[in-house]
Amino acid sequence: MLIDAQTQFNFIIGHPLTHSLSPSFHQALYQARKINAVMLAVEQPNLSDVVESIKTLGVRLTAVTMPYKTEILSFTDAQTPAVEIIGAANTLILQGDKLVAHNTDIDGIAYALAQIDLIHKKCLILGAGGAARAVAYVLNQNNAQIYYSNRTLEKASGLIEVFGGKVVGLESFDHHEMDVIINTTPVDRVYRFAPHQTVFDLRYYPKETDFLKSAKQAGCNIISGLRMFQAQANKQCDLAYGEDEWVTQ
């Protein structure tokens, strides 16, 4: 990578960013697409200051990760319809003097699940936070039957109002009926899966979680969060630089 006077810098904001793959993965994308840019990790909790910096310095692309995906929306000028429905953004694009919020997690999730025909499939989402909302959005668009399980049941009920589906308590629930099980929580728990199931863990650190390991042992089709991560980062790059625009140095 050659840094020169033309090198443009993008941000990733979040906390902690220690295990974030975004800076190195974006670097690989920029290199492949001949884009003269770098992505810098910014762990600044004052989002108002961050947004001011983005606008002052002309930062074209900002990746947003936990815990700022919802809070950042108070500081943006516009948002896509999907962001409005989900209530969370993972990408900010500076368009002129306007900061526009996008959600490319949905593109990553759709890509990760593209191998499965989701129509009328029973899909269980573990968790009911921002990531779960993005998953529910994709499942709803694909006419899947959605089930939610979450530590705080009321939070899961809130998702039904927007995306449809049912809330289930895991203890009393035979999850072997499910076709697809998707973990959106930080909890790495081992399950007793059935071999017909597809199991997707949104996390990509560690590369193979205990959750996915137990699914693999049960003979399930497993999908790593890395697949989603790479697809969402590709989409971020497309939004910032255009799908076919190959910027030369």
Ligand code: ATR
């Ligand atoms: P994200 O944006 O990644 O979805 P989030 O909005 O903080 O992050 O949501 C995290 C999800 O993981 C929530 O559903 C949370 O459960 P609660 O709604 O009960 O808070 C779930 N979660 C986090 N820590 C958990 C734990 N120790 N046990 C069970 N669920 C947990």
